Amino acid sequence: MKSGGAPRRLEGLAFVAPFLLLYGVVLIWPLLMGIGISFHRADLFGAREWIGLGNYATALADPVVHQAIGNTLLLALLIVPPLTALALLLALALNRATRGAAVFRGIFFSSSVLSVTIVTLIWRFILTPDAGLLAVAADALGREPLPFLSDQALVIPAIAITTIWWSLGFPIMLFLAGLQQVPADVYEAAALDRAGRWTTFRHITLPAIRRTLLLVVMLQTVGQLQLFGQAQLLTGGGPGGGSRTIVLAIFEVAFGRWELGYATALAEILFAMILVVTLLQYWLVTRREDAG
Amino acid sequence: MSATSPRAGLSGPVLALLLVGAAVMLTPMVWTLLLSVKSNAALLGDSGAALSPPYTLDNYRAILADRLTSRWLLNSLIVSLGTTAGVLVLSSLAGFAFARLEFPFRRSLFLFVLLGLAIPEQAVILPRHQLFATLGLHNSYPGLILPGLTGSFGVFFMTQYFRAIPRDLDEAALLDGASRLRLFWSVLLPLTIPAQATLGVFTFLASWNDYWWPLISATTSDYYTLTVGLASAQMNYAQTSGLGFLMAQAVFASVPILIVYIVFQKQIVRAMAGTAVR
Amino acid sequence: MASLALKDVHKSYGDTLVLDRVSLEVAARELIAFLGPSGSGKSTLLRIIAGLETADGGEVWLEGRRIDALPPGDRGVAMVFQHYALYPHMTVRENMAFGLRNAGVPKPEIDARIAQAAHVLEIEAQLEKKPGQMSGGQRQRVAIGRAIVKQPKLFLLDEPLSNLDAALRTRTRVELAQLRQRVDAALIMVTHDQAEAMTLADRMVVLNERRIQQVGTPMDIYARPANAFVARFVGSPAMTLAPATVMPGNDRFARVRLAGGAEVMTRVPRNGLVDGAPVSLGLRPEHVSLAPAEAATLQAEVILVERLGDRTFVYACLADGLEMIAQDIGSSAVRVGDRVGLRIDGDAAHLFEADGTGRHADAAT
Numbered sequence A: 001m002k003s004g005g006a007p008r009r010l011e012g013l014a015f016v017a018p019f020l021l022l023y024g025v026v027l028i029w030p031l032l033m034g035i036g037i038s039f040h041r042a043d044l045f046g047a048r049e050w051i052g053l054g055n056y057a058t059a060l061a062d063p064v065v066h067q068a069i070g071n072t073l074l075l076a077l078l079i080v081p082p083l084t085a086l087a088l089l090l091a092l093a094l095n096r097a098t099r100g101a102a103v104f105r106g107i108f109f110s111s112s113v114l115s116v117t118i119v120t121l122i123w124r125f126i127l128t129p130d131a132g133l134l135a136v137a138a139d140a141l142g143r144e145p146l147p148f149l150s151d152q153a154l155v156i157p158a159i160a161i162t163t164i165w166w167s168l169g170f171p172i173m174l175f176l177a178g179l180q181q182v183p184a185d186v187y188e189a190a191a192l193d194r195a196g197r198w199t200t201f202r203h204i205t206l207p208a209i210r211r212t213l214l215l216v217v218m219l220q221t222v223g224q225l226q227l228f229g230q231a232q233l234l235t236g237g238g239p240g241g242g243s244r245t246i247v248l249a250i251f252e253v254a255f256g257r258w259e260l261g262y263a264t265a266l267a268e269i270l271f272a273m274i275l276v277v278t279l280l281q282y283w284l285v286t287r288r289e290d291a292g
Numbered sequence B: 001m002s003a004t005s006p007r008a009g010l011s012g013p014v015l016a017l018l019l020v021g022a023a024v025m026l027t028p029m030v031w032t033l034l035l036s037v038k039s040n041a042a043l044l045g046d047s048g049a050a051l052s053p054p055y056t057l058d059n060y061r062a063i064l065a066d067r068l069t070s071r072w073l074l075n076s077l078i079v080s081l082g083t084t085a086g087v088l089v090l091s092s093l094a095g096f097a098f099a100r101l102e103f104p105f106r107r108s109l110f111l112f113v114l115l116g117l118a119i120p121e122q123a124v125i126l127p128r129h130q131l132f133a134t135l136g137l138h139n140s141y142p143g144l145i146l147p148g149l150t151g152s153f154g155v156f157f158m159t160q161y162f163r164a165i166p167r168d169l170d171e172a173a174l175l176d177g178a179s180r181l182r183l184f185w186s187v188l189l190p191l192t193i194p195a196q197a198t199l200g201v202f203t204f205l206a207s208w209n210d211y212w213w214p215l216i217s218a219t220t221s222d223y224y225t226l227t228v229g230l231a232s233a234q235m236n237y238a239q240t241s242g243l244g245f246l247m248a249q250a251v252f253a254s255v256p257i258l259i260v261y262i263v264f265q266k267q268i269v270r271a272m273a274g275t276a277v278r
Numbered sequence C: 001m002a003s004l005a006l007k008d009v010h011k012s013y014g015d016t017l018v019l020d021r022v023s024l025e026v027a028a029r030e031l032i033a034f035l036g037p038s039g040s041g042k043s044t045l046l047r048i049i050a051g052l053e054t055a056d057g058g059e060v061w062l063e064g065r066r067i068d069a070l071p072p073g074d075r076g077v078a079m080v081f082q083h084y085a086l087y088p089h090m091t092v093r094e095n096m097a098f099g100l101r102n103a104g105v106p107k108p109e110i111d112a113r114i115a116q117a118a119h120v121l122e123i124e125a126q127l128e129k130k131p132g133q134m135s136g137g138q139r140q141r142v143a144i145g146r147a148i149v150k151q152p153k154l155f156l157l158d159e160p161l162s163n164l165d166a167a168l169r170t171r172t173r174v175e176l177a178q179l180r181q182r183v184d185a186a187l188i189m190v191t192h193d194q195a196e197a198m199t200l201a202d203r204m205v206v207l208n209e210r211r212i213q214q215v216g217t218p219m220d221i222y223a224r225p226a227n228a229f230v231a232r233f234v235g236s237p238a239m240t241l242a243p244a245t246v247m248p249g250n251d252r253f254a255r256v257r258l259a260g261g262a263e264v265m266t267r268v269p270r271n272g273l274v275d276g277a278p279v280s281l282g283l284r285p286e287h288v289s290l291a292p293a294e295a296a297t298l299q300a301e302v303i304l305v306e307r308l309g310d311r312t313f314v315y316a317c318l319a320d321g322l323e324m325i326a327q328d329i330g331s332s333a334v335r336v337g338d339r340v341g342l343r344i345d346g347d348a349a350h351l352f353e354a355d356g357t358g359r360h361a362d363a364a365t
Ligand SMILES: Nc1ncnc2c1ncn2[C@@H]1O[C@H](COP(=O)(O)OP(=O)(O)OP(=O)(O)O)[C@@H](O)[C@H]1O
Pocket: C013, C018, C036, C037, C038, C039, C040, C041, C042, C043, C044, C045, C192
């Protein structure tokens, strides 16, 4: 507001200092440290040896890493599009001010507040062939239960389904918020123009929530690239690494093999992938806005 | 408000599909609940038994008697409440300063903080583990709480909120002879209570459900949070006290969070709306 | 003794100068209105006095004390904000008490002052309410009450009536007039509305283009506008300014010729006016009347008729395209398209020199 001499100008710094201190020490400093460590052969106990890009070179040639990246991308592909579509459909259906809609919103969001441990616990005893609900159902029908958590072909879909069930709430809420921004008179005008349901959706709703759609897709992609707990807890990455994700690989390298340098390099690679997605989002949003 | 007709009920086919969807959402939870009220022995070899009585609360009694589970609950409460309180205090102070005070490097510092929104946990978690080992912070409450206090979102959110409060009020307070601290504490802070509630609920949820960091930082079971404790129980469930007990633990661990969800539903929805339109 | 004195106050935002060496003296218990078009710096000047904005230079004195370096709370001024700026989470009582508590006024004294102000403003029943539960008019009184309890030496009001509907506005205007009888302080209000300024103010300060154009009583400003800007800005409908030239002659008063050829004899002393110099002839509507062709100064065509009931404004277009406003009786039968004769009352006309300086009819004779 006003200039008030040096003490008053420094007062502001005192207000931001506590946060900045923690932010610097517990976030930014480790971030920089990590980049440094990734150029070393380092273990968890302090040994360090400079090897330049050695860890990155190893990663590029490492079949375990290739598999983990493949698994992660496949998971993202199996999760993000169906999750987005489902959430959009549900949001369209639930975007009304009735009690019933409110109850349904509550139900579809409820799983989102659970922790990953609880979610996997719940789903383990749905999926597992010895005690799961699906096994019980198969049994009642006189069929053999499917080995969801131990069959190479089934683990990834099983994790994807668990994740979709868990993550549905947030995108629904985002879409609902986006839909609320569309002014009602636009729909009234469309109705007067005899636009059908599909036409209305295609030409009015969809363009209006374009930003939200993009936001959902990007947030989910960034989130699923970091998928960890479900894989670790449901399948332990198995069988034969068939469900090992990038973060799980990082975890195993760091805390199973104690190769901190290599694990950090993998983390930086993941960081780069996430950064690309984030920048892409930024670019898409700003570019579209310039155009429109 | 709505796409078609704001007050109109749901049409038949849509309603049917929604009901199926709701069933898919709820069945796993109901199943868990059923398993949790069966004796471990009855479930041995045949979890289908959960579909029929007799039911019992023995597992819950066992949990209340179990030293570790209560300890984990306490840990989770301490960590989540500590993180929430810390985030609210730090974000309010910083948000107020960024929105209202003039100081050197204000804009650059704000951009620097915004940068944090783009840093994923993966990029810091391993070196932070190293750092905390050096500082001797593992297996301690500060070790579990501090990383949760570095989120930029809270500062960003509070800054936006303070900015939206009309400046007239600051000026009226200045003319009323209020100091900066008084302006912050008596005039502006009370007006941010809705934002505090939203940010608080979100922080609490995130902290309660956090898995990755407590998993690697708390390595003795005395410092496990419920989330990590449940994970360890899940991994070796063959050796633990049985399926019914395990599921009762899951239900037990979800209760606080579901209470928070139900009580603060409004704030949660509002916060989501905020994210969507930013 | 002057209550408030401004000396050479100036202020820029970046490269744009918004106040250029403004000086002003306000007497004790005087009510001053700042009037001027949007962006003329009224609010800025008010905020500099309050201490919410720092001037780049100049001095501000209040009751013999230099205050421009003091923080706003220590200046002894109180302000009523356009949007009231009541603290939404505090009750009316707490709103009024806040500043007093900050100043360390003892509790019984605070209570007494609030009770007194609430009584005067008739808001006793609302003391425990929050601003959100009150109407606009009530909030306005609370805002005034919050200023009164501080017992300031100077009240500052930024467009205090602009948020109220027409009926409430008139009523509040009356209340403001009463307020100043009760308080022992000077009052400065910013307004867009000249009727407000003319009815309330002891003196008006007309601002435009970074400067004070004129300071004077409402009648003074209406009757003897210092320049063409003030002449056009004050009064409604606005004064007509007709291009003219000064005719040569030896009379005591100036005679001018309009562009269309008609001549008007004024009562503006001619000394100092150069023969043949271009001037503007300033005519308020009440000094132009409709007349039969033979008694008329000019012929014109009616383009708009504004009927106010007690009188009628006739907008007429001269042959050379100049528009002139005349006043006629309430029951005037004129219609758009009529050709009418206009009679100019030269005795009341003003002249404005090329640089805008106003010259007025000699009041003495
Ligand atoms: N904070 C600011 N930064 C830059 N320029 C400003 C600022 N505040 C005001 N100005 C400029 O200063 C000039 C005077 O503004 P001021 O608000 O004093 O006008 P005003 O006479 O009160 O107008 P109005 O009748 O519209 O309220 C305007 O040109 C405005 O654009």
